[in-house]
Amino acid sequence: MAYVKVGQIKVTLDKAVAYITNPGKTMDYRLVSTNTGNEVNDSKGIADTFIRNIEHTKGGAKRNGAVLAHHIIQSFSPDDELTPEEAHSLGVRFVRELTGGCHDYVIATHVDKGHLHNHILVCPTNNLTHRNMRVQRNTLAYWRGISDQLCRENGLNVIDQRRARPAPQLNELYLTAKGVSRKDNLRAIIDQACAKAKTFDRFIEKMNDYGIEVTVRGRHLAFTEIETGRKTRDDKLGVNYNELSIMSKLDRHTLNVVSFNQAMIAERGGGKIKVWLPNTQRQLLLTIPVDRLVRDGKTWRAYLPDDARQVLTDPNGAYAKTVPCDDLYQWFSRPGIRIADYVQRHIDPTAHRNLHGRLKEEAIACDRLAESLDELHALGQVLDAGTTRMDMIDDLTVKVEQGAARMQSLIVAIADATGRNDIVAVNQLETQLDEERAATDRNARDVLALQRILERDQQKNADKQQRQRQENVRPKPRKNAGR
Known part of the structure; x- marks a missing residue:
């Protein structure tokens, strides 16, 4: 019998391909197949083929929220008398049937757990029509039906999908609803990786071994589950899991x-x-x-x-x-210092009047961006974090933070070059600062625009609820009144 579930990959597709095709889990690539034309050990080549196909669709792979691959997991029971090769062959037939032969895929059978299971990545774009596959409410049931039929043909039992998973306890439902279980698991993985690593690079490698990709995003770390593409930022885990705390755990100081x-x-x-x-x-x-x-x-x-x-x-x-x-x-500059104060302290205003005014203006702009982050973080806590708009606000907020951090370092570097009267270096760094500020300002304006939209929606909902309450308390006219 086989159980089927599905997820989406929206980031780091090449990492996802590398993860499922891990030679240590697939008998040295012997249990990996793909119809992309690439070698099974060429994870980047397979991912690039997916991306090239997606680029034919409207918006392409860079479209906000674009699905880069559907990730299907087909798990077999340990009770099934099934060899790894048979499980892989059944998985290949399964993916060919559900795609109709019109979508690129890569399939890998894992033998590292107590049960055999297939990881399948399917390119959402049809090779003939260049339209994207739509995964709707009934799609998973249809795919499970295909898997069940293949199991019957191969003499395997078929399970009732409605009873495939035991009913969770009340406390498990509560923790899952609050997102605590997943975060606690991630915290435990980070602690284990820190215990086994002494450098940040080695920490990243260990996290990757655990199926978590670590990326530096401004002054924050982002942890991405390679298997599902789900992201968690360090500030969602608590201060003990930010970059400074992790470096302290690695260094033991x-x-x-x-x-x-x-x-x-x-x-x-x-x-x-x-x-x-x-x-x-x-x-x-x-x-x-x-x-x-x-x-x-x-x-x-x-x-x-x-x-x-x-x-x-x-x-x-x-x-x-x-x-x-x-x-x-x-x-x-000390972390959290106001850059305008730093510029005021380190540049003689009489020596470079024009430059000093320009730097002070840029520094004040940088400080204002940093101050606005508190409002953005508060908005993220108040509003529903699962909405598309909130996901966009989170992404843009990270970009604003990245820009503010880079602007801070650039301003300090310009202050140093100005003190040395190195005009060439000043001009080069100022060009970088202009580009950084323009991009950061754009992101900040986008976030503020989204905030205004959300506030208007909230106000509309509040007004609607108020009207409904007034209508409910308004006395209804009596029948035959006035006769």
Whole structure:
């Protein structure tokens, strides 16, 4: 007998393909098949073929909420006398029948659990009509019917799908409704990965082994379940699971964080980087091991032990002095600092009047963006997080945070270049700042627009409810009145 369930992949399709085709779970790819024309071990090639087909549809793969693949899991009972090869062959027949031979797919049979099961990724786009497959309420029942028929033909029992899963206990329903069970499971996985890793890169590898992809999104981490594509941001798990806390768990120390733009990097190699200290006329450098670094595009964050003194060197590499870790904030901006204050403190307003005014204006804009995040986070807690609009608000909020963080690092770098009178570097960094600000402003305006729409909808609903209440209390006219 076989049980069938389905989900959607909306991000990191190549990771999903790599996950299901894992050679350790598929007898070294022997239990993997695809009709895309790619080698079964070429996860990126298979994913790219899916994406190329989806691009023929309206909006393409980059359309908001676009489904990149339908993920079907066909699980067999341990009681079935079925070999891995037979389970795989049955799965191939199953996917060919439900797609009518008009959709690309990849299927992998896993043998690493107590029961055989097929993971099937189906491209939603029809190769002939270039229309997307619609998964509706009755689609899953239809697919299960196909699987049941194949099971009967192969002498396997067929289960009652309505009783395929035991009825959950009341406390399980409550936890699932609140989203606690999944989050607790994710917290446990993060803790296990931290216990087995000492560097951030190794942590990411361990999380990937557990089926979770970790991405740096501004000052937040995003955890994506590779199998389902479901995302959870670190602030949804609590402060013990943000980037700083995870780095502290890996390092087993209390850490301080300093951020800088890559323009401040003087040298890279040998498992370390050397960073110019801002506002020192490039006379002091800080050496940082790469295992203490997290990179987000051109913005870098270094996590340094609070109880260790930091050694500073001159441009020739000679020892200059040591300082407590917290003293580094006299050069770098402290997390949460108002950038306008930093610019005011580190730039002589009489030396570069025009530039100073420009930087101050940009810094104030950056601070306003940061301040608006509190309102956006509050909106996300109040409104229904499961709506499409809220999903969009969450995504845009992350982009605003990313932009604000990059703007912060760029402004510090510009302040340093201005102090050195390096006009070439200033111009280059200002160009980057213009681009960053334009993109961040656009995202912020989109979020505020969505907020206004949601507020109007709420007001309409409130007005409607008020009218209904008034109609309910209004006395009804008596029959034969006035006769």
